[in-house]
Amino acid sequence: MEASSNERNSLGDREITRIRRKSISILAAGQILGGLGSGATLTLGSLLIVDISGLDELAGMAATMNTLGAAFMALPLAVLAQKFGRRISLSTGALIAASGVVIIISSAFLRYWPLLLLGMLVLGTGSAMNLQSRFAATDLSTKATRGRDLSVVVWSTTVGAVIGPNLFEPGEELARFISLPPFTGGFLIAMCAQLIGVFVYWLGLRPDPLQVAQHQAAVKADNTQLRRRGWSILKNTPIARRAVLTVALTHLYMVSLMSMTPIHMQHQGASLTLIGITISIHVAGMYALSPVFGWLTDKAGPRTIIFAGQALLITASVLVWSNGQSHTVTTLALLSLGLGWSAATVAGATMITGAVGIAERPQLQGTSDLCMNLAGVVGGLCAGPILGAVGFQGLAVVLLICAMVMIVVNLKSNSSNIVHG
Template identity: 35%
Template sequence: MTSTSPATNSDLTPQPDAQRRILTVLVTSQVLSGAGLAAGVTVGALLAQDMLGSTDLAGLPSALFTAGSALAAVAVGRISHARGRRPGLAAGYLTGAIGSAGVIAAAVADNPILLFLALFVYGAGTATNLQARYAGADLAAPAHRGRAVSTVLVATTLGGVLGPNLAAPTGTFAAGLGIPALAGPFLLAGVAYAAAALVLAVWLRPDPLLLARSLDLQQRAAPNSTDDTAAVTPRPGLMLGALTMILTQLVMVAIMTMTPVHMHDHGHGTAAAGFVIAIHIGAMYLPSPLTGWLVDRYGRTTIAAASGITLLAAGVTAAAAPADSVALLALALALLGLGWNFGLISGTAMITDAVPLATRAKTQGLIDVSIAIAGASGGLASGIVVSATSYALLALIGGSLSLALLPVIATTARNR
């Protein structure tokens, strides 16, 4: 199975110096923002459970900050479309920092309504972290887009793995300030997101999207340019790329959200849950360079299919893992992160191949809205499913859903 990424006159002239600088700045911001996004994953559900005294709505925080990321994806996409990646990404991270401060205020006031509102705003950081991968691909040649996306994603690993493991220390630090311990990771998130916004606002120059558009216009103005329709006409792969990312996000968020709650309910502490989530986030981002190479070498659809199979393995492992086995739960969450990584990088490459520069940022933002809505649905449904049945059944349902990718990929391949 292979994916087509045709070269046309609209494909960019390589700009290695500019691309290296842009990737360096993006990597720096992603290291910082990785620590920010880990806070909600690690303790968001536990904070809600503690305030509400019930597991029924423990999936609501994940649903809220994922829904918030949907709105932010539209805003970041539109700002980027109008003014470039730099103001769009910086505004998104700054909003995430404001949301983190709101979560801390809600925890101090013991106000669940304020908590839910703040988590919605906090979701902007998650959306921005994902939107940054598109900035890494703006100037990349088609044959190297998978690797460009992976370079940006892998930078999230350091902050994303470090953040959950700081859940206990930041909780202790927060308690010393009179803030509930579970809100501690959001102190780190606020500082990390604000720092990421500053890095991008000051140093993301030249703006990758604006430079890509300028180069594209120069190529079209050249006397030998004959490819006029590519500027506005999407290429094949748009729908398959979107579906791959939507389905992998839904499955990943659903199982990930309830894993800390499942562990907490069976006697595991915050440190153990933080360790498992750190393994998960590491698997989400650390394999990115290899995944990017595989996507460029073997094709987008091949790795998308591997995503579905890996997510199934994750669901089966999570369902079969004894509640007292941190090692098996960590393995399940590692497979879950790896399957998501396969889906995100292959899907992003398909979208970047398919969408012309004239509408790229806006279309990418709209697609990320669908991804965020899928994640919100998965997060919200996960708490309801676990409350009504069990964590094991949730994991099996999620793993089975991921197989829906395979017939779609097979049909798409036959129609090419």
């Protein structure tokens, strides 16, 4: 049975630390399960929509709808967390994502691709849930551990992201065995992972870390505390504005350059194997060193690590501009791109968490996730036309504008990195 409000208010540091560590372990486990789903389904979504529709030009719509779904669900899940805690919010998100898989498999049976797009939109809830998980890891963190706690949950995504794409063949064997349409077995595995995630969050997040934090701060999630919405917080809190802008532009930068890399390498004669290795190295850069960037954020402050992240993003563009025809240089650029994304997003998310008190964090965090996902959509949609107009090297140079904006915005700040404990 969960602790009462009075008991929570009187919790000592040792008990808070125990709950924090347990919550991070549960969140990491859920993140691995979520990573299995996203890693297996994004590629399969493109293949399935082409198989159903017969139109190659629709291939990118699967990922776009998934990202839009994540953007649309970021704020509703944040409101759920604010009112009822992380346990309800995350388990509900996993359940909705699983229902998206049901829609997708139904679309394959019906051979109706608009239904598939709806399913990918609903499945995007899983991505929104995964993004919220990294913030949930900081609910009971102190200034000294906030970056590390967040980054551990981000790092756990690596496991699912690496294993997920390798479930394609086992998924197809499973689909054939139970007479499912082609390209749906991986989705079935993803649905099972999400359903397991429902129970992991529901049973594991007891007591709920956000509710414990709210009670420790004598905060009640009533209508009074919900009066300042995410957009209002951004309007009135400069540090929150800078942090959200940094996370969004960093994501736009990464998505734009990464999404065009396979096309560029293919035009340069690279094999599919080499393209796959390059993207795998990029993904490793995004997640594998996140605990290091989290530790550095706690030690040096978020703003310092944001600058380091921008330096890595600029390095990626310079490498592409200097010798983008070289497969080796392109791979090094994608590694630098992944590392820069990791540094800037871990530090930016840490700054977001510290920008306001516990009563307003879920709203601000949800708004940040909304902006981040929408920026990814914009980056993915704009990168293609820019590539066609000025080439891959030109795209890399154009993206330097984003880095310059982030550097200037954060240089103008003369306030502390974190304003709330």
